[in-house]
Amino acid sequence: MAIDPIPFLTKYASFPSVSTDSAYSAGMKGARDYVKHALAGLGFEVEEVATPKHPIMLAERGPDRDDVPHIVIYGHYDVQPADPFELWKSPAFEPEVRDGRLYGRGTADNKGPQAVQLTALSRLLEKHPDLPLRITFLIEGEEEMGSPSFPGFLEKYADRLSKADMILVSDTGSPGTEQIVITTGLRGMVGMEVTLTGPAVDLHSGVNGGPVLNPIQALATLCASLHDGDGRVNVPGFYDAVGEPLQWEREELARLPGTEEQYRDLLGVPGFLSPGGATPFELVRFFPTLEFNGIGGGYQGEGSKTVIPSKAFVKITCRLVPDQEEDDIVAKVKAMLLERCPPEVSIEVKVDKGGSPYYVAPPGRPNTASDLSPVFARACAAAELAIEGAFGKKPLYLREGGSIPIIRDMKEKTGLDSLMIGLFTPRDNLHAPNESFELDMMEKGINAYEDILYRMAYPAD
Amino acid sequence: MAIDPIPFLTKYASFPSVSTDSAYSAGMKGARDYVKHALAGLGFEVEEVATPKHPIMLAERGPDRDDVPHIVIYGHYDVQPADPFELWKSPAFEPEVRDGRLYGRGTADNKGPQAVQLTALSRLLEKHPDLPLRITFLIEGEEEMGSPSFPGFLEKYADRLSKADMILVSDTGSPGTEQIVITTGLRGMVGMEVTLTGPAVDLHSGVNGGPVLNPIQALATLCASLHDGDGRVNVPGFYDAVGEPLQWEREELARLPGTEEQYRDLLGVPGFLSPGGATPFELVRFFPTLEFNGIGGGYQGEGSKTVIPSKAFVKITCRLVPDQEEDDIVAKVKAMLLERCPPEVSIEVKVDKGGSPYYVAPPGRPNTASDLSPVFARACAAAELAIEGAFGKKPLYLREGGSIPIIRDMKEKTGLDSLMIGLFTPRDNLHAPNESFELDMMEKGINAYEDILYRMAYPAD
Numbered sequence: 038m039a040i041d042p043i044p045f046l047t048k049y050a051s052f053p054s055v056s057t058d059s060a061y062s063a064g065m066k067g068a069r070d071y072v073k074h075a076l077a078g079l080g081f082e083v084e085e086v087a088t089p090k091h092p093i094m095l096a097e098r099g100p101d102r103d104d105v106p107h108i109v110i111y112g113h114y115d116v117q118p119a120d121p122f123e124l125w126k127s128p129a130f131e132p133e134v135r136d137g138r139l140y141g142r143g144t145a146d147n148k149g150p151q152a153v154q155l156t157a158l159s160r161l162l163e164k165h166p167d168l169p170l171r172i173t174f175l176i177e178g179e180e181e182m183g184s185p186s187f188p189g190f191l192e193k194y195a196d197r198l199s200k201a202d203m204i205l206v207s208d209t210g211s212p213g214t215e216q217i218v219i220t221t222g223l224r225g226m227v228g229m230e231v232t233l234t235g236p237a238v239d240l241h242s243g244v245n246g247g248p249v250l251n252p253i254q255a256l257a258t259l260c261a262s263l264h265d266g267d268g269r270v271n272v273p274g275f276y277d278a279v280g281e282p283l284q285w286e287r288e289e290l291a292r293l294p295g296t297e298e299q300y301r302d303l304l305g306v307p308g309f310l311s312p313g314g315a316t317p318f319e320l321v322r323f324f325p326t327l328e329f330n331g332i333g334g335g336y337q338g339e340g341s342k343t344v345i346p347s348k349a350f351v352k353i354t355c356r357l358v359p360d361q362e363e364d365d366i367v368a369k370v371k372a373m374l375l376e377r378c379p380p381e382v383s384i385e386v387k388v389d390k391g392g393s394p395y396y397v398a399p400p401g402r403p404n405t406a407s408d409l410s411p412v413f414a415r416a417c418a419a420a421e422l423a424i425e426g427a428f429g430k431k432p433l434y435l436r437e438g439g440s441i442p443i444i445r446d447m448k449e450k451t452g453l454d455s456l457m458i459g460l461f462t463p464r465d466n467l468h469a470p471n472e473s474f475e476l477d478m479m480e481k482g483i484n485a486y487e488d489i490l491y492r493m494a495y496p497a498d
Numbered sequence: 499m500a501i502d503p504i505p506f507l508t509k510y511a512s513f514p515s516v517s518t519d520s521a522y523s524a525g526m527k528g529a530r531d532y533v534k535h536a537l538a539g540l541g542f543e544v545e546e547v548a549t550p551k552h553p554i555m556l557a558e559r560g561p562d563r564d565d566v567p568h569i570v571i572y573g574h575y576d577v578q579p580a581d582p583f584e585l586w587k588s589p590a591f592e593p594e595v596r597d598g599r600l601y602g603r604g605t606a607d608n609k610g611p612q613a614v615q616l617t618a619l620s621r622l623l624e625k626h627p628d629l630p631l632r633i634t635f636l637i638e639g640e641e642e643m644g645s646p647s648f649p650g651f652l653e654k655y656a657d658r659l660s661k662a663d664m665i666l667v668s669d670t671g672s673p674g675t676e677q678i679v680i681t682t683g684l685r686g687m688v689g690m691e692v693t694l695t696g697p698a699v700d701l702h703s704g705v706n707g708g709p710v711l712n713p714i715q716a717l718a719t720l721c722a723s724l725h726d727g728d729g730r731v732n733v734p735g736f737y738d739a740v741g742e743p744l745q746w747e748r749e750e751l752a753r754l755p756g757t758e759e760q761y762r763d764l765l766g767v768p769g770f771l772s773p774g775g776a777t778p779f780e781l782v783r784f785f786p787t788l789e790f791n792g793i794g795g796g797y798q799g800e801g802s803k804t805v806i807p808s809k810a811f812v813k814i815t816c817r818l819v820p821d822q823e824e825d826d827i828v829a830k831v832k833a834m835l836l837e838r839c840p841p842e843v844s845i846e847v848k849v850d851k852g853g854s855p856y857y858v859a860p861p862g863r864p865n866t867a868s869d870l871s872p873v874f875a876r877a878c879a880a881a882e883l884a885i886e887g888a889f890g891k892k893p894l895y896l897r898e899g900g901s902i903p904i905i906r907d908m909k910e911k912t913g914l915d916s917l918m919i920g921l922f923t924p925r926d927n928l929h930a931p932n933e934s935f936e937l938d939m940m941e942k943g944i945n946a947y948e949d950i951l952y953r954m955a956y957p958a959d
């Protein structure tokens with residue numbers, strides 16, 4: 038019997054599967070068991086692969102034959118923390134339908150897309166119980182914590198996975214149901230935490246203020262040195278490997294609905310930076326960043342405490358684009374941090390490995406890899422037709438600003454490329470209070486997915 | 499019967515009189531009642547003056563006659579918060595003698611000096627019950643929160659206080675028992691809290707990173723702009739009113755024991771700034787600062803959270819020297835903050851009024867005020883002899899880096915100057931864990947204070 042997607046997702050999203058907080062281990066188990074049960078119901082053989090943290094669900098069904106395409110479908114059952122809870126209109130883990138959306142943590146990222154995929158498959162299997170398609174579901178539980186166990190899992194399972202032809206993923210975004218985007222590139226990411234230490238302990242800023250270089254001041258100066266007045270990253274060699282977007286990419290981007298003003302209003306910023314004259318949409322998709330995700334030091338409470346703090350820190354992440362490589366960028370940024378750190382403070386830089394960028398051009402584009410898998414090419418064609426059929430408009434092929442490091446890892450370890458169909462939108466409030474998934478997106482997504490899988494299974498039709 | 503200083507201070511410092519935290523109201527009342535009882539025991543008429551927050555103890559004794567000097571002795575019964583408690587070797591509010599020091603929050607700042615003053619007076623009164631000296635003890639309970647009720651108190655009591663001749667204060671520092679300092683100047687202070695706002699909510703740094711000016715980056719650049727490479731404050735007009743120290747002040751400073759290397763080791767800093775070639779000791783005492791006391795924004799927990807924060811803030815205080823005025827400096831710094839804030843973020847500046855600097859030169863120096871009170875001049879002479887007698891060396895007259903805004907307020911409202919005798923030292927860990935008061939300083943301080951008060955009462959002897 039086909040899955041009923043709204044009740045399915047309502048129940049799936051009711052499990053508080055927050056991977057970063059051990060207090061939610063019951064929620065993790067609940068979500069895992071629930072999706073395992075659903076997969077088993079569709080005839081999958083489900084394996085729960087233990088990892089140092091949260092198990093990975095590995096499920097397979099369908100004929101294991103060379104003439105049958107083998108698709109890996111990747112997703113994750115864990116969700117972002119839901120706090121601050123008080124900002125939710127309905128409880129984060131009691132999903133509720135309002136105004137055509139299902140509200141709840143994880144409804145869009147990433148349980149909703151899984152509901153789409155499983156429902157589509159269940160409908161298709163009802164009509165074609167002997168579907169000539171081998172499918173491996175790979176649903177992990179650590180995506181929201183940076184997939185720390187995934188490389189270890191890949192080491193062990195790379196041989197088995199590399200027998201597949203490609204990966205299907207819906208963990209990226211589209212502007213809305215009026216325009217679906219197939220993501221051709223993900224930015225890479227690397228993190229650094231920089232701590233400056235001045236005096237051994239916090240000092241009285243009156244008694245000792247003047248000769249002591251305040252670590253906050255040193256940190257501000259160091260951070261300020263990392264961009265130029267235009268907003269470009271001011272680290273020698275940072276842009277060395279960055280290629281210009283190709284003409285066809287610019288053309289796809291030009292078809293993207295939405296104006297700069299609408300984007301500005303959506304984010305609520307007074308204005309945008311425009312280094313090198315690039316538009317906001319180009320900057321997000323085609324160029325790297327060096328971003329400060331957090332800064333802290335000294336007294337942060339109400340009122341004042343007149344100290345010269347002993348320490349101050351900043352958390353930095355760089356988003357990388359082709360052909361930047363993680364290690365190279367880390368080395369360059371770190372060298373500048375050390376070189377520019379004044380001698381009156383000491384510096385510690387902790388590197389938090391992320392991943393290099395990922396890129397795959399669809400067939401027929403000037404930058405398509407010569408070894409693009411024929412099944413991937415077929416999937417692109419299927420997706421174009423299916424998406425046009427379900428949503429009324431062809432998809433756009435665009436790079437995206439976010440990072441899913443494991444997509445590149447899977448390419449490196451198994452050779453598989455990922456076809457990424459964006460099912461969530463900027464209105465879904467990912468990683469924020471009142472996350473939701475649009476029901477219209479869900480239904481059209483199910484139709485598209487059913488059609489894609491059908492076309493993959495029966496290419497002759 | 500004379501006060502026994504060690505048990506007196508042990509008990510006084512056992513009351514957790516943290517003024518900034520309402521959870522300590524019992525500790526505040528305990529300390530207040532304890533000192534009230536002590537004052538009454540010495541024959542003072544004690545008045546507990548209610549304020550919006552913590553009462554001020556106003557106590558008077560001695561003949562109210564024109565030919566009898568009238569001295570106000572100022573102190574405070576409140577203490578700094580004691581956290582982090584785990585860094586204390588013995589509990590913060592269970593004072594304990596170790597290695598010639600009494601350890602406990604408030605033992606040096608400011609309960610120890612009060613123990614010195616009260617013990618000295620009790621000994622003197624035992625010998626001279628009819629001491630021809632009028633003394634007003636003024637012991638407030640909000641010094642560690644910036645004395646917010648003090649201006650209101652002064653409005654009401656200025657007439658009465660202005661009948662006195664001078665103020666005696668021991669809430670400043672000396673290098674140690676080997677060299678006592680009489681403080682001739684205190685820096686003024688003014689605080690500002692600057693908040694920059696970019697996007698309406700925290701954004702995903704992958705999805706939206708590139709065109710958005712990160713508020714942390716904007717704040718770093720803004721903060722970095724406030725000093726030049728030399729460490730001088732880079733705000734036009736900031737130094738306009740700053741006078742060079744006079745020759746006699748430099749000579750006094752040259753007599754101060756301790757080397758730059760020792761100071762560096764004491765603070766545990768890798769090195770010192772030296773704007774304009776000034777020494778660390780000159781910078782602390784003679785020059786103004788613009789200091790960052792706290793900074794915050796974005797994610798500060800463990801690991802990473804890849805956001806572009808909506809907001810970032812910094813807490814600034816400026817320490818001012820003669821003849822800088824608070825309002826002028828606020829206007830200049832604020833103007834630069836607004837001017838230099840980039841248009842891609844919005845800025846809010848909250849001003850936290852502090853106070854202008856205070857200065858009094860002892861008699862006979864080129865910059866002595868022509869209207870210096872004769873009783874103040876006599877007190878200087880008495881202090882010089884008494885301190886030489888008790889500590890074996892004349893005091894130095896030096897300005898100090900800290901701020902006690904009410905000293906300037908009292909000068910403005912009552913005309914009274916303050917003779918500030920430093921009884922705590924850099925080894926006392928003020929405002930930090932393991933605060934202590936040296937017992938040798940206590941005993942010599944008592945002897946000096948007894949002698950000063952005696953000489954003030956019997957100038958002919």
